[in-house]
Amino acid sequence: MHLSENEGIEGKAFVVTGGLGFVGSALCLELVRRGARLVRAFDLRSTSPWSDHLLKIGVHYVKGDISNRKDVEKALRGVDCVFHLASFGMSGKEMLQFGRVDDVNINGTCHVLEACHENGVKRLVYVSTANVVFAGNEIINGNERLPYIPLDIHVDPYSRSKSIAEQLVLKTNGRPSKNKKGEFFYTCAIRPAAIYGPGEERHIPRIISLAKLGLLPFKIGDSNVKSDWVYIDNLVLALVLASMGLLDDIPGRGKQPVAAGQPYFISDGCPVNTFEFLRPLLGGLEYDMPKASLSLPRALFLGKVFSIFYTIMYPWLNRAWLPQPLLLPAEVYKVGVTHYFNYLKAKQELGYTPMTTPQQGMATTISFYQEQKRKSLDGPTIYAWFFCVFGMSTVIAAAFFPDITPVPLLRSICLFFLRSMLVLRILAAWAIAMHVGEAVYAWRLAKRVDPGNSRGWFWQTFVLGVFSLKFLLKRAKK
Secondary structure, rough: OOOOOOOOOOOEEEEEEEEHHHHHHHHHHHHHHHHHHEEEEEOOOOOOOOOHHHHHOOOEEEEEEEEEEEHHHHHOOOOOOEEEOOOOOOHHHHHHHHHHHHHHHHHHHHHHHHHHHHHHHOOOEOOOHHOOOOOOOOOEEEOOOOOOOHHHHOHHHHHHHHHHHHHHHHOOOEEOOOOOOOOOEEEEEEEEEEOOOOOOOHHHHHHHHHHHHOOEEEEEEOOOOOOOOEEEEHHHHHHHHHHHHHHOOOOOOOOOOOOOOOOOOOOOOOEEOOOOOOOOHHHHHHOOOOOOEOOOOHHHHHHHHHHHHHHHHHHHHOOOOOOOOOOOOHHHHHHHOOOOOOOOOHHHHHHOOOOOOHHHHHHHHOOOHHHHHEEEHOOOHHHHHHHHHHHHHHHHHHHOOOOOOOOOHHHHHHHHHHHHHHHOOOHHHHHHHHHHHHHHHEEEEEEEHHHHHHHHHHHHHHOOOHHHHHHHHHHHHO
């Protein structure tokens, strides 16, 4: 397309569903930058890391639930174009909340389509997923001619629901306007690869958290397995170009917009092994890369075990005390089976070309998470936590607690090595004194080098002693 960079944006009104999320916020910022008259962020959340900045630059916030038809109709009044980003169930515990997944991704999309028709909205850009054509089947340099995966073959409810929703969106394309004669409603779907960038909320923070705790023990699949990633700025560019591709008033093009009823794969165009992609990120944060490898069948078996356990825990999936599963079958396929797509159709029809290279995007992402690490409390792996907490609890209980189960057993184990209750009590008292002293020292040092986390350093060092203190000393040297 040979259009100005603000064609169909300047002076127009937009709604971004999921507008307070990572992609939604970036898109809102870009629409404002390009001169949109009104940008409305529709989201279930009240705040996000980007909400204050969005309000400051003039983005209007509408709180509501995409699965509530009245909320959707209210949010979509008086706008020219809708970017439908809101979804649920992409990863982790959300993937197993089947009812909510369908309610948001299918019913919510139906509400958006009906509200667009009722309010005379002319354009809808739907953010879908490559999973509509992928369910563990190898795909090399795929394109938009690939058929949809049969619904009963999908390995997770998210992919199935997004497939249904995308087909609904594309089949609605060309629907006549309810209130404006001669006008039509045009739709298209963007299928992004795995998204990354500074502030990404789903994949990268979870990976970093697992790496920090030492819970990335193995790679999955062969080293030659490849998949796509897309940097946030490249995805936002594709979304903007897609909205331009739905314009029906471009001279010389004819009445049918070029993108009307079309899906597009979007990526950086550089398929790579997931673990090689993550290597510079984890290295930049000084976390260990997994050294062992797990075959695809074994990883799938482990994923199914986690899936069964978390399905049993269904009533408590929203509880904070229940950690995220290590992996699930759909996630195993994503990292363990080659699947990548070309963006040739988006290039030819929308003019999409990635503006940020993977190297530039990863460098910016690493810098962001390095800064986040500097601002947060650092610490040892979960194994050090277990060793220290269990060891200290055992020694203290054996030295000072009365003979209640299992104290006699713990005391017998300690006395096997120390031979004397006096030595055991001296050791316990010395260990407590050391932890208290180290905690006080950590608090005073943190007041100077990391005042925002001084209380956290005190309590962590009180529990872990030198296992925590060495991280603070390392930070002080920097």
